[in-house]
Amino acid sequence: MKHVMGRLYTSQLWRSMFRHGLPDSNRTRAETIFYNFFLHIHPTKVRKRSLRYTYTWGLGGLSFGLFIVLTVTGGLLMLYYRPSVPQAYWDMKDLQFVVSSGQFLRNMHRWAAHAMVAMVFLHMLRVFYTGSYRPPKEFNWAVGVLLLVLTILLSYTGYLLPWDQLAFWGISVGTNMARAIPFGLGEKMSFLLLGGNIVGENALVRFYVLHCFILPVAGCVLMGIHFWRVRKDGGV
Amino acid sequence: MKKLRLTFAISSLTFLVMLAISPLKDFFREWKWYQYEYNELVSDLPQRVKPAEIGIKQLWIQKLDRIDRCVTCHLGLNEPALREAKQPFRTHPKIDHDYEDFGCTACHEGQGSATTYRESVGKVVFWDKPVFPTEFMEASCAKCHKEREVPHAPILTLGRKLIEEANCIACHQMNGFEKQWTPSLDGIGSKVNRTWLVNWLKHPKAYFGKTKMPNFLLTDEEAGILTDYLMTFKSFPNNAALDGLPPALASEEERAKLLELGSTRFREARCISCHPINGRGGYVASDLGKVASKATAEWLYGYIKNPKRLQPGVEMPRYRFNDMELAAVVAYIQSEYVDYETAELPELPPQIPNPAYFEQGQALFKKYNCSGCHELGGMKKAEEMGPELKFIGGKKLYEIDFGSSNIEQTLPSYLVTKIKNPRVFSPVMKMPSYEFTNEEAQAITVAMLGNTDERIPEELKVYPKPQSTYSPQGEFGTLVEDLACFGCHTMFGRGRLVATDLTLEASQAQKGWISGYFKIPYSLRPILTERMPNLFASDAEIKVMVDYMEKVFIADSLERNIRAGRDEISKGRILYYEKHGCQACHQINLKGGYVGPALDNVGSRLKPGWIFHWLKNPQAFKPESIEPNNNLTDEEAEALTAFLMSLK
Amino acid sequence: MQKDLRAEETSDARKSPTRIAFMKHRMAARVKRESEEMVMTFPNLVVRELIAFEIMVIVLAVVSLVFDAPLEWMANPDHTPNPAKAPWYFLGLQELLHYFPPVVGGVILPALAVIALIVIPYFKINIKREGLWKENRKRTLVILLVSVGIVSIVLFLFRVYAMLIPTVAVTLFMLLPYFYPREDGVVGRLSGRPLSWWIMTWFVVIVIVLTTIGTLFRGPEWSWTWPWNGTY
Known part of the structure; x- marks a missing residue:
């Protein structure tokens, strides 16, 4: 067994993907971080202090974890979802009644979305109360606030997609709030968002595109900056 | 380090297990067990029945935009061998529609897309159309069948009839119903006495059990105020006024002399063909049993003299009585049809001392939308309509306010309850009580549930035949109007069917017979209540009508020359008495059965062409006729006709 | 400029990289001379992160198996629920x-x-x-x-x-x-x-x-x- 695995680890194919050997020495362990696209966001060595869970409560990391869960489940849900009236609603029913694990996927996506809003908010509180927003991290704080806003927008745009009463009126109430912005700006903004004066098919398509493409991409870019800055400012 | 590894191992394992649960659950879904059970069931049958392939099955009905997965478990719908099997495998009863063309939920409702029992039956929150209970099933027919009489749907047909008769559309907008004629209330102050009106308003059915007027559940005070208000309307439509009584009706003694004549004319005019008397008699007009305690003598006199002058549109013939006969009929009615219960009581005080009675009465009149049915003083029609009911069948459960009642929370049970007890959900509701029976309420509910805004392709819909536009002109037209023929007869698709359809009358009956019938009407079936009245029409009028009928109410295709030689007659006699045994139902010379009309003088009544065609196929003329179709040859039919024509 | 700054720390270049911090007077953060204990990121941090992520997904999965995401009646612009609530x-x-x-x-x-x-x-x-x-x-x-x-x-x-x-x-x-x-x-x-x-x-x-x-x-x-x- 050991022999087979050894052969595998030394094969050209393996080495072409992972340029380091098994992480059994500090050097290879460092290389594991260093040469890995996903892990290289971390430094090769961290302070022992930062391993303690209560150091940051891991809220930022868990928020990112929820984002991954949402991306995976959301991507699968997109396979079955048509952003049109009333098919959107029937697709929800099909997810529930026909698609294998469809209901489970939808549940995961829904609950993870709610959890992410709460998680990002809690992360913001933690950063504030530990004073981690102070210079030189003031810009990263601002990026974080934008990420909070993006998270809420992602959740909000996703809220419409099932096209049920809850969705329709939740969104109607929300956009009516935006209409209160003075100088006709609110009306314009809500018109732009909904593609019309009421929540309808146009709004559904817009929310779908925002939810599945524009906002996640914006989120990814901001997250990249956010994580990179954390690292540059001495974090994990 | 070791602890960390262990934790990682445990959490990774749990992670994988948790993610595997949902796919595993999929593997054991409810419908699979039904399919296994079905396959076991059919393998035990003596007949060869194809077992089901395991998997979700669905009917996609593109034209109705429905996907029904009911057939995932209802596997034996088309399998005659499973007629006695337990559900969900039982065969579908034979109906006119193939379920593969229409799907399941188009008729049954429920949640077609669901694949579990609970969800598909649809008695779950957030699904507002659960499976229809059997007693309301016919509502689904109404989605496509807009015609008046829906085949195989007696409850729906009854419901539509009841809705039309109760004139629901006076307050509620609904498609497909005709507004009923209701009397104008102008002149009511000169027509009725106050005591009667108060009691009538409080409970109309106490006076006339079959009245269409509902009970508005008025308090004594409201009834009094409304009466005072109505009693102020003394003049009739088009400013017609009463003429006053002729001297013959002025005194008790004068009237007594007329009673015998009045009684005879009352009988000859066959008033009870239309009017019941204390509940017995016809059904198209109001009860006369206590009319003398309701209406004034002046009004009775003026009304019978010319009904349409005091009540435009009413379907009562203007009898050609002379003044003496007229007075006699009124005298007879006055002496005979008295309400002895209220006659003894003192008349209720003429007016409640309430100075605002007029405004308050008018407010009540408007509040209860009386003008939806009744004209009064040129008031605008139907100002306070009830809710629109065009699409009541599509009403969502969350739009219904069940109030504090604890009935089953479904639309059918809401409607039945509301129709039976209109104010049960909220005391501020205004709908009156029609005192419907359970069956009637159920039928009306069925008809209403069919009013949905569901999108049904036009080609599936069945509409009623367009309204007849037949309207006779000239002298005949005037007579038809004056004698209210449409009130009982249908001509070219217009009119009631209390009596015969006259469209082919002149093909059927001989001219001389028709003329004689106008003079002395008699019934072919004396058992019937609704018989032709003697209208006392003049000879000139009768000639006009008969001539018109000879020209118009005739079909050339029904003409036929029949040879009536001795041979044919005797052959016909044999066919009548021996081959077909017609005497089992028909009488000749007081011998034979009572089921069909007597044939004694049929040769001077009917035309030979008619008899011939009738014998060939009775149901072609009268679908509900119980006369058997004996598949006669032309020769046989001609012989029988010859025999019948010989019975002069 | 020169007046505002002072160097607080020197370091032994052979042991660890040089760190120089320029600080203003009123700056709150203080750089202490403190050699913190460092550990390898792999596996110490990475495994802990994975465990945290896995536990989170486990919790989510349990919640998702027990509670279904809401799905009400189909959207109906003609009927406003009372109250109409936003997320x-x-x-x-x-x-x-x-x-x-x-x-x-x-x-x-x-x-x-x-x-x-x-x-x-x-x-x-x-x-x-x-x-x-x-x-x-x-x-x-x-x-x-x-x-x-x-x-x-x-x-x-x-x-x-x-x-x-x-x-x-x-x-x-x-x-x-x-x-x-x-x-x-x-x-x-x-x-x-x-x-x-x-x-x-x-x-x-x-x-x-x-x-x-x-x-x-x-x-x-x-x-x-x-x-x-x-x-x-």
């Missing part, structure tokens, strides 16, 4: 709209909150995070009472008890160290809190109170409903 994170806002005119409750207050959040670190007031009562106690008291008084009167005029009560409560905690100065215990800790801490706490308490009220305590016509009489 829960906007219910604080919706609750604000119940009290204030739309422009104030729906635009000005939330916009102020977001802007305030973004600019927090750019205001270099009290960067050392000194306790509220450290200096100028009398002046601080007057300013605090006057500003809280104004806010309270406005809230009272609009009958916003849901914000008034938290405001008064937070103020009482702020005043606690003034009237009962202690070195340790809860009061001791509170006395060390700077103004920004108090404002943020006030903001968070109000957000939580309003969101809770909007989510659990509001029924038809946005009337007060106890959660045990049904949530909407």
